[in-house]
Amino acid sequence: MDSVDFLSMPGLHILSWIHFPERSVARHILYGxxxxxxLSLTSTSLVAYYQERKRLRATRQFNLRPIELRGDEIIKGVTGLIGNTPLVRINSLSDALGVEILGKAEFLNPGGSVKDRVAVQMIDDAERQGLLRPHTGSRIFEGTVGSTGISIATVARARGYEATIIMPDDVAEEKVKALRALGADVERVRPASIVDKKQNLARERAKYFGLENGPTDHLPRAHLLPTPSSSVLVSTAATDALGAEHYVMTSNDEENFRTGPRGFFADQFENRSNYEAHFDGTGPEIWRQTNGKIDAFVSGAGTGGTIAGTGQFLKSMNEDIIVALSDPDGSGLYNKVKHDVMFDRKETEGTKRRHQVDTVVEGIGINRLTKNMELALPIIDDAFR
Structure with missing residues (x-):
């Protein structure tokens, strides 16, 4: 067999052209x-991660946080349970309308309503101003159809005060029983027009607190302490038998003035503490719980404190948020918002009663403008009856 020249074969001729790089060069190429x-895998993973986060954020933007009280926390008394109520998604309406409709579960407050916040704020503010001192036999007076009275009775007993609640005799009997179970004195009166003197009965009771026989020629009135809100009245039994301008207090009178029992008229309708409770509490809670993703806030109004305080706070965070009033039949607030006239349909010519006092919802709606409601009017965008 003839010998074969392997170098002349085509395949081997190509191999002769290939030069493998040196080891250091090959290592650098491998590292590259x-x-x-x-880098490619990392960037792809990061892009996928942030896309997933964006998707989850979009789907969870109204996912509600639980109440922030943990099981291992110790609450200081019943007032520690007030506030931090959850938002509840109203599934039927939300699904039907294609928007998220959430309700603030204020019924979970220990007193059963949003008024718990107001009661705490009013007492806190009064104590800060030196108007009330706990465990001195002082008494808080208020006129109410029930909810505020229950809240005041709950908080007052927890904070070392007595409570007297003046209420119409046509409210639900369950409210009266609840008040008495909480230790409050309940005085029931016939329903009256807002201009009737009976509307000021709680104020009168506070004014003459400590005077066993009430106002007389010799004891004209209890001492009125100056307050930041002129509507809040505080009395003490250190009174002037001959007229304040002629009276010089004894040392015992001065001590009684400083530490003795006082009568405090809470006056939820005019007391600015009502507004502050919601501006400092309810509004920030709603903003936090929705992560700021809120388009509208809808509320009824009685005293006006809830819609004023909550609405003002939400508007301060985002002026595009719509604040709307839901007003029952028999109330004049709807027309005040819509037409700037405090007027209800039932007061039209030929139908107006001498004293228009009732709305179809107990505790909501009113036919006069309170100081708290005045704070709400500039920020209410719409009203619905």
Whole structure:
């Protein structure tokens, strides 16, 4: 067999052209490939991660946080349970309308209503101003159809005060029983027009607190302490038998003035503490619980404190948020918002009663403008009857 010249074969001729790089060069090339692949995988993973986060944020923007009280926390008394109420998604309406409709579960407050916040704020503010001192036999007076009275009775007993609640005799009997169970004195009166003197009965009771026989020629009135809100009245039994301008207090009178029992008229309708409770509490809670993703706030109004305080806070965070009033039949607030006239349909010519006092919802709606409601009017965008 003839010998074969392998170098003349085509395949071997090509191999003769290939030159493998030196070891150091090959190592650098390998490192480059590894780094390139790693960077590619990392960037792809980061993009996927942030896309997933964006998707989850979009789907969870109204996911509600639980109440922030943990099981291992110790609450200081019943007032520690007030506030931090959850938002509840109203599934039927939300699904039907394609928007998220959430309700603030204020019924979970220990007193059963949003008025718990107001009661705490009013007493806190009074104590800060030196108007009330606990465990001195002082008494808080208020006129109410029930909810505020229950809240005041709950908080007053927890904070070392007595409570007297003046209420119409046509409110639900369950409210009266609840008040008495909480230790409050309940005085029931016939329903009266807002201009009737009976509307000021709680104020009168506070004014003459400590005077066993009430106002007389010799004891004209209890001492009125100056307050930041002129509507809040505080009395003490250190009174002037001959007229304040002629009276010089004895040392015992001064001590009684400083530490003795006082009568405090809470006056939820005019007391600015009502507004502050919601501006400092309810509004910030709603903003936090919705992560600021809120388009509208809808509320009824009685005293006006809830819609004023909550609405003002939400508007301060985002002026595009719509604040709307839901007003029952028999109330004049709807027309005040819509037409700037405090007027109800039932007061039209030929139908107006001498004293228009009732709305179809107990405790909501009113036919006069309170100081708290005045704070709400500039920020209410719409009203619905």
């Amino acid at each position: 490939v590894i780094i390139g692949v790693s």
